[in-house]
Amino acid sequence: MGRASVSHGRPALRVRGHGVPHGNGAAGLPRGLIVLLGLAGAVVAVAGLRIFAEVLAPVFLALMLTVTASPLGAWLIRRGAPAWLAATALVAVVYAVLIALGAALAVSVARLVALMPQYQDRLADLRASASGALTGLGLDAGRAGDLTASITPGAVADAVQSLLGGLLATASNAVFLLAVLLFLCLDAVSFPARLHSAAVERPEVVGALRSFAGGTRRYLLVSTIFGLIVAVMDTLALWALDIPLPVLWGLLSFITNYIPNIGFVVGLVPPALLGLLEGGVPLMTMVIVLYSVVNFVIQSVIQPKIVGDAVGLSATASFLSLVFWTWVLGPLGALLAIPLSLLTKGLLVDADPRTRWIDSLISSGPPRSRRRAAGLPAPGQR
Template structure:
């Protein structure tokens, strides 16, 4: 007689931390997902390692990545022109040409003004050879009066020498050639991005049907970038006019050039006015001595610091949803990654990073409340409500 063995019942497998045995649900889809096989600490370490690799890769290709990101920012800013033309029945090629012409005219106008101003500066600098020599002699006497030896005096005063003007002109020419070479690449990238931007709203509408969070994050980045550039442009014009009139009243050479420099450096958060202060302060020292230089520095700090470092960050933070500390840290980080161009793109790149890493996932959207200017929770992204998303 053969005896059948009774099947041994298996114990019910229950997920740790849950008493009902149900699978955890995804916060956005509600579908059950399997428990993570890795501890949370390992996941965090892997994320940090991936971040280090990504940042190192961006630094290695910063010469290419910087102009591409600048072209992306300009295209995103001017894209409503093409969208408006398409909405009013214009053909795609007309909207594309209008978008390209707008961006090119802005760049060429700004670049032409800089080239003209730099040419005037190069013609002006050789006149200050004697002033540089006098500055070296004064610095040598001052250091010698403090008991510093001749060798140390020579090392300290080496930058202030008669040939310093020639070196400065050579550096200006080298920088202009570098900007010009990158400018051709920038114009080429802008051409293709502007042509694609005409059809991009339709592509976003199709993608929103499958990935509404991704589309909402991208649209949030575009809207935040436009608001940031609008606010910065308005404040830049105000600062440029005030600085130009102030330098003209003080008798500083090329006041229009330094006003234009103030307008450009206004896009650098928090400390942009410091970059624009150095050249007119140096010219003030060469023209009228330390008293005129101190006057330039005092007036710049009074006007530019109050506007650019006190008033503007508050309004920019309210417009883009980033706190002042996050804006400053983003300036330091992106300048370290991309160089000087990263300082100009710090806020737009931070908005893009926030959109792709925070706003894209409802499970991480709470981080937006920690880095926002007022600490209020972020509203759901526009892509989470496809029916309410505008076509542009």
């Protein structure tokens, strides 16, 4: 009887010590195969994101705006306001900001398009000079004329509008965006209570979502402050140089400040081009120098360090996220690069204790302080 008990007990010991844990069917697969399957799944997911980019980009923008403004609804609830009033106030604030920004861009771009015909003679001179320079370099005169034929007021206006392509595309889909915003804002009022209930069963996932929300708000706060500083300085500099529409280019600097690392380059092109049309190469050079001194130092040197410390992403991770999300979602993906990277990091890294080691590789700042700020347990804790 004793032997039978021992013999029957051995398989159970082997199962506990060397068997496949319950619910983890992939434990017996080779690590290389698991990596390949993961990469294949990532490729399929990215392909799906690209296919539905026109729908997903406004949804992600609405999510970012709702996450940013949601503390207003929570504050009103704590003050005793009814849920419907908090939801109404949240929707009104988000709508007002979005509509004001869209109206300012629409009016400014319309003024720019109306301004372009005034530069027809100047553009003709530039086209002739460029054609002559190409001919002097040994290019055939006909070929040089073809290359410079696109230097027209309409082409310049189209080039400027293409810089605002993501925002203009979002404006064209404004009804869908406003509808998504409405439903997200209505749900945002009760979402903290639902998160609190879900934290009992899934504390890791809830902690990751809170980390994403907090990181997004910190990123937008830092970027907004720096964007206002840069916009004011750029507007004053362009006004002093007598560049047309300085307020528009200041607004563009403010918006492109949300694009990591290279946002100032996008905002530099239109005023530099107008500087060329207004005063030739010397004025264009002055615009470029002023933008480089102000914007490069603030947006590409100081701001990335502060943003990285605030959201827990290294400068390299921020730049690669810009490239990736722009490629996936188009121009609007550049504006949403950091929030979307924080969301991806929260769901794939912070939500699973087994993958939190990746956080040390892609983040900046001390890991322990980041975990405490995000409400996540330290490694080894549950």
